[in-house]
Amino acid sequence: MKQATHRILRLADVQRVTGLRHSALYEAIARGQFPKQVRLTAKAVGWVESEVDDWLAARIAERDGAVKRSEVS
Secondary structure, three states, X not given: OOOOOOOEEOXXXXXXXXXXXXXXHHHHHHOOOOXXXXXXXXXXXXXXXXXXXXXXXXXXXXXXXXHXXXXXX
């Protein structure tokens, strides 16, 4: 059985991938609307890449659902 591997993204990577600024990311985390960061050391954090990917996929699904609903109306 293969053990899952996790890639960690640092803040700059998360900002590049999502297009969100630092403050928007942390506000979304506080509201429970973005994956929480993982503490790497006393001063460093990162995000699990698969969780960020899942968040992005959910945004796309929301958009696609909104488009489909508006096409029906």
